[in-house]
Amino acid sequence: MxxxxxxxxxxxxxxxxxxxxxxxxxxxxxxxxxxxxxxxxxxxxxxxxxxxxxxxxxxxxxxxxxxxxxxxxxxxxxxxxxxxxxxxxxxxxxxxxxxxxxxxxxxxxxxxxxxxxxxxxxxxxxxxxxxxxxxxxxxxxxxxxANPVESREAAVAAAVGVIAGARRQLHIYSRELDPGLLDATGVLAALRRFATNGGEVQVLLQHATAPQRRGAPLIGLGQRLPSAFAFRVIEEPVDLEYPSAYLVNDGGGYLFRSLGHRFDGETRLDAPARVRQLRATFDEPWQRGRPCSEFRALGI
Structure with a gap:
């Protein structure tokens, strides 16, 4: 027992x-x-x-x-x-x-x-x-x-799995806060649970204007939980050429989409070596990116 x-x-x-x-x-x-x-x-x-x-x-x-x-x-x-x-x-x-x-x-x-x-x-x-x-x-x-992700519904389920498997840290690399994925009800609920339980989320964007203009729900969630969410925007042209998008956690889980404007990709919750590779891909442009101050300035 x-x-x-x-x-x-x-x-x-x-x-x-x-x-x-x-x-x-x-x-x-x-x-x-x-x-x-x-x-x-x-x-x-x-x-x-x-x-x-x-x-x-x-x-x-x-x-x-x-x-x-x-x-x-x-x-x-x-x-x-x-x-x-x-x-x-x-x-x-x-x-x-x-x-x-x-x-x-x-x-x-x-x-x-x-x-x-x-x-x-x-x-x-x-x-x-x-x-x-x-x-x-x-x-x-x-x-x-690795499990193939072949639809929006599968991408949403994979994101929920990666977020749920995070211990303290979650890293999101996104083009424009991925409409259809990062605004899905289940994904937002998982992010809210993780953040309110002491988790830290780093979100690296290629473009901030489009999600700001459409009122992406993740921006509002980040404003309500500013100690948990950090947003940065890529400015270096070489970094903007990167075509993919992904979520990685500190528990060995990832969701990777080779083309960030599409939902299809692959996921696995027990792949620490692949997560280390993606983290290395994340860390350098994160350091070069600028804080997304325009998200903080929006009214809640």
Whole structure:
């Protein structure tokens, strides 16, 4: 049992079935009104199941890994939500996938839970769909490899993951505060959480006029939290020739787009060597850039 008051273990399906039923039927059948006949399927006996128990040994959360390399049936009892149980379950399932040598895993996330999975590196794939009467989104994670970012939605999810993985510092290199990405609701919420929890964000821009003119929300967030955000603008012509854009954190995560006016690129949350390269690319023009005083002068 860990210091958070719960533990997570891989369990035998037949032995743990009563505990799995307690969690899954409470969450899915009673709370979310999923028909009982849809909750249990022929795959269950073939899956890897993980179970979270509290200090008294009572079941509080579960999840499964199917032979098709899919994570599913992630459920945590209401009193334990927001206390790290879901994260621990997901990490246990990812560890099980790695132990089996799998190169990727996918899942069907309830739309309301997309940011939770994005924080662990999962990216949305394809269109939303309905499953058991609830709107879902397919999400995928390549294990121990860079994940391709192929859409705006994937770029937003990748940015949320990089921001969530930051410990104390986050560095953003942007052309014009990347409309469609750095003004996305989920990204702004992640930045706000990080900044209000003591994080420091350095934002290096190629151009300040366009985001100022359109009232980019990140400017207002920086004004409200001036001790957390620092903006600088590039002036050297050689620096303005750089075509790319990226976010890097101090936890080994990055989102890199080779063409800064596009959303497509790549991301990974556990690549410290690549992060060191990008930081080196960031630091020199940051030192040469000028403080963006026009952002500070705007009214809130």
């Amino acid at each position: 860990d210091t958070q008051g719960f533990g997570v273990d891989t369990v035998d399906y037949e032995t743990a079935l009563p505990d799995l039923r307690t969690v899954r039927e409470t969450v899915f059948v009673q709370e979310q009104r999923v028909p009982l006949e849809l909750e249990w399927d022929a795959l269950d006996p073939q899956c890897v199941h993980v179970l979270a128990r509290d200090a008294a040994g009572q079941p509080i959360g579960t999840g499964r890994l199917t032979p098709e390399h899919k994570i599913g049936r992630m459920a945590v009892l209401a009193p334990w939500r927001g206390r790290g149980v879901g994260d621990a379950l997901l990490l246990a399932l990812l560890a099980a996938a790695r132990e089996r040598g799998w190169r990727e895993v996918s899942l069907h996330a309830q739309v309301s839970a997309r940011d939770f999975y994005a924080r662990h590196g999962f990216l949305p794939l394809g269109e939303r769909f309905e499953e058991a009467g609830i709107e879902h989104q397919t999400m995928r994670l390549l294990l121990d490899a």
